[in-house]
Amino acid sequence: MYNFAYHNPVHILFGDDAIAQLPTLIPAGSRLMMTYGQGSIQRNGVYQRVLAALHDWPLLEFGGLEANPRYETCLRAVDICRQEGITFLLAVGGGSVLDGTKLIAAATPFVGDPWTLLTKEAPVERALPLGCVQTLPATGSEMNGFAVISRASTQEKLGFGSPYLYPRFALLDPTTTFSLHPRQIANGIVDTFVHVLEQYLTQPVQAALQDRQAEAILLTLIEAAPQVRAAPQDYAVRANLMWCATQGLNGLIGCGVPQDWSTHLIGHELTALYGLDHGQSLAVVLPGVWLYNRATKEEKLVQYGRRVWGMTEGSPEQLSLAAIERTEAFFREVGVKTRLSEYGIGQEAVTAVAERLTARRVRLGELGNIDGNAVATILQMRL
């Protein structure tokens, strides 16, 4: 296990009464702006519950943040924050609303071109404080300092992060997720599953606890996936999914272990260029990354096959191949397709994504062995 530091300042309130606690969490005297997406919170009553909890707070609203939040939209909110002297942001919605709000938080006090936060790793030296009501279990954004932003004009989708961007608090009420479309639930399960795998399925470093914490999240998701389809109104199942998502990307299971993230970075290009949902892009790419790096990941693939899928028979090579196949089958059982052709995407994507990543001179994966040519090989396997 490598050396590491771990600090996570997010105050979590979990349960069906969490939203009512809002007034106790926002600093007194804050000039507050609430951000949200394209209307789901008005349709499912979360908006009304937030306003009821905040009945005596003066409040500005900024709605309209898109799924895969757009830079251009966030900048409109930045102008308003500057004009109105906003001092606290409250994001209400899924990961996109929260990510967009993180960019607004960083860009409002930023001097210079905020796009450099995403393209040039311009440091975030301060940010507006923010809190969130997370309504979609998937990204883990509620308990981390990262955000992924899309720029419509250039079809780019890039991430950035800073310790200043951790939410001050995250309210996690599983009842807010009852209104999710099955497609979003499925995407969320795949996203959480892949977050765990990107931190787990690398090389063994004798991090016994982190391995078992990761396996616990995977096993819980495998158990919950058919349950949420069979009993969509079951609170306990929703609660388990929500807590898995938060735990999947809050830094804990990644402490002191190598991390991959190539599936995410290749997947972001598929979203940017072809509009795949984030979860869909991951289900397409992950089996290809694993087949490409099967030999270097073999030990962990075997451990994963044995401990998570209960596999017993076969050579390490056979077990690792079976673990890859089983994972793709799981994504399909959850309801997410795993081939580019199933989304109407063909050979052109192999070339386009590989060219983009070659131009950026990427070296992806925990061993840095995935360059643009390797990306082409990986996507070729996923047509």
Ligand code: NZQ
């Ligand atoms: O916009 P509204 O009307 O709110 O509708 C949303 C959106 O259409 C809807 N929705 C959200 N909560 C709902 C609901 N509908 C009914 N009931 C509810 N309770 O669901 C749709 C998708 O929402 P979105 O926020 O886009 O989904 P998700 O939470 O999966 O976020 C995806 C974004 O997060 C990024 C992804 O790249 C993508 O841009 N990620 C962020 C990460 C992070 N910050 O750490 C890590 C992830 O790997 C990921 O990259």
Ligand code: ZN
């Ligand atoms: Zn993700």
